[in-house]
Every structure is written in structure tokens, then in C-alpha cells.
Amino acid sequence: QVQLVQSGAEVKKPGASVKVSCKASGFTISDYYIHWVRQAPGQGLEWMGVVTPTSGSPSLAQKFQVRVTMTRDTSTSTVYMEFSSLRSEDTAVYYCARREGSSWYSHSAMDVWGQGTAVSVSS
Amino acid sequence: DIVMTQSPLSLPVTPGEPASISCRSSQSLLHTNGNNYLDWYLQRPGQSPQLLIYLGSTRASGVPDRFSGSGSGTDFTLKISRVEAEDVGVYYCMQPLQTPITFGQGTRLEIK
Numbered sequence: 001q002v003q004l005v006q007s008g009a010e011v012k013k014p015g016a017s018v019k020v021s022c023k024a025s026g027f028t029i030s031d032y033y034i035h036w037v038r039q040a041p042g043q044g045l046e047w048m049g050v051v052t053p054t055s056g057s058p059s060l061a062q063k064f065q066v067r068v069t070m071t072r073d074t075s076t077s078t079v080y081m082e083f084s085s086l087r088s089e090d091t092a093v094y095y096c097a098r099r100e101g102s103s104w105y106s107h108s109a110m111d112v113w114g115q116g117t118a119v120s121v122s123s
Numbered sequence: 124d125i126v127m128t129q130s131p132l133s134l135p136v137t138p139g140e141p142a143s144i145s146c147r148s149s150q151s152l153l154h155t156n157g158n159n160y161l162d163w164y165l166q167r168p169g170q171s172p173q174l175l176i177y178l179g180s181t182r183a184s185g186v187p188d189r190f191s192g193s194g195s196g197t198d199f200t201l202k203i204s205r206v207e208a209e210d211v212g213v214y215y216c217m218q219p220l221q222t223p224i225t226f227g228q229g230t231r232l233e234i235k
Contacts, residue, residue, distance in 0.1 A: 035224070037172075045164075045172065045215055047224040061223040095171055099219070105154060109162045109177035109219070111184075116171055 002026035004096050004114035011120045017084040020117045022096035024077040030054070033099040034079045035110060036070065038092040048094075051079050053101030086121045093118050125150045125218050129227035137235045142203040144230045146216035151196045152179075160220035163192055163201045166229075167212040175214075176201065208234055 007021040022034065036048040049060035051070050058070035069082045079096060093116040100108035126149040136142045152160045159179035164172040174183040176192035179199060189204040203210060211234055216227040 044213075044229045045166075045217075045226045047226065050222075050224075059222060097172075104219075105156060105158070105160070107158070107178060107181070109174050109183065110164070110172075110217075111174050113171040113173065 002112055004112055006096060006114040006117045009118040012086050014087055014121055014123055016086050018119050019080055019082040020094050022079045022114050029077050030074055032101045035097045036081045037095045040092045088121050091121045124223055125225050127216055127218055127225050127227040129216055129230050132228060132230055134230055134232045135235045136206045136232060138208060139205050142206050144201045144214055146199045146227050148197045148218055152218050152220050153196050159195050160218060161199050162217045164215045165212050
């Protein structure tokens with residue numbers, strides 16, 4: 001069964017770090033772009049960045065380049081998003097999603113999404 | 124960054140009636156390969172987003188044919204021919220043409 005299963009909810013204090021995992025099953029993660037999208041409470045969707053298929057290197061939105069790291073472990077089919085120096089405004093649900101990776105301009109889209117990981121940042 | 128603007132932001136619809144959502148981009152989403160890089164997603168209450176339409180007009184696998192996407196360049200439309208109760212949620216357009224990938228603000232469809 002093709003799916004992305006994310007790690008459980010987290011509660012963190014301001015200044016702490018969090019590492020969210022996204023485990024793939026039913027497909028090979030090195031064949032796909034794995035995107036991260038977040039959604040603050042009651043708000044819309046915000047793209048954070050992507051782990052590229054061939055090299056596994058990340059491409060991050062500018063606002064996340066300092067505090068966010070995205071990595072991949074092909075041996076466990078897991079992609080990670082680590083967010084440091086957390087602030088209250090980082091409270092959100094974080095989603096991973098896959099997109100077929102033959103080319104950035106392939107005939108595909110984010111067709112499988114994880115269930116989301118709620119991260120709450122509060123003192 | 125490409126700015127995506129949706130309208131309306133709220134859409135009350137009577138079951139069985141049609142619905143239409145507009146999405147405009149600040150730059151053309153038409154690639155030189157002839158494809159429009161515009162996707163539509165539905166986020167039902169309490170759920171993850173799900174893909175409805177990609178490349179402007181291609182329905183994703185399993186999506187009912189009452190959903191259709193059209194448009195090119197900077198103007199796109201999602202149409203639902205006959206709204207059903209299960210269509211309730213927030214609809215987002217998204218451009219994957221260039222990074223940063225950007226989403227519209229979302230259109231909340233509710234049943235009258």
C-alpha cells in the first residue's frame with residue numbers, strides 16, 4: 001500500500017528543536033520529490049521545501065533556509081524535517097507529500113500526503 | 124514569488140447545483156513544453172489535502188468526473204458540475220512551476 005506515515009504530535013518550548021519523520025511504504029523515495037508543507041491553525045497551506053529524488057539534497061523556501069533542515073535515509077525509506085529555534089508562530093500541522101521525480105516538469109503532482117504532524121510551541 | 128489569488132473565498136452551494144472557483148497567478152504558469160503547471164487540492168475537514176486536478180485540467184486517479192479544471196496562462200477555473208455533501212472543505216490552487224511553490228488562500232465550500 002502506497003502511503004506516507006508521519007511521526008506523532010510534538011509539544012515544544014520556544015527555542016527548542018523538533019524532528020518530524022515521514023516514512024514511505026509501497027514506493028521508493030529516491031524516485032520521488034518529497035515536499036514539506038505546513039498549515040498554521042485556521043490558516044492556509046505554506047510550502048517549506050523539498051528533498052530531491054536523485055541526490056536527496058534539499059531545496060528550501062527562503063524563509064526556512066536558516067532554521068530548517070531536510071534529510072533522507074533511503075535505507076529506512078524515511079525523510080526528516082528538523083526545525084530549530086522554534087517560535088510560537090511555528091505552531092502548525094506539518095505535512096509531507098510525494099511528487100513523481102523523473103523531472104521537475106513531469107506530468108505529476110503531490111498525489112500522496114502524510115497524515116500530518118501537529119507541532120505546538122508554547123512556554 | 125508567484126502570487127496565487129482565489130475567488131471567492133467562501134462558497135455556499137445547494138446540493139445538486141454547480142460551483143466554480145477562480146484562481147489567478149501573478150505570472151504565467153504555461154511552460155514552454157505546453158503544459159500549465161497548476162494543481163487543485165481539496166482539504167476536507169480534519170484531513171490532509173488530496174489531489175483533484177493537475178496540469179490545469181487532468182483529473183487525478185479516482186476523482187469523480189463532476190470535477191473539471193480549465194484555463195491557461197494566468198487564469199484557471201475549477202468547476203463542480205453538481206455539488207454533493209462530500210465536496211465540503213477548502214479548495215486550494217497551487218503552482219509547482221517554480222520555487223517557492225505557492226498556494227492560493229483557499230476557498231471554503233459549504234452546503235446551504
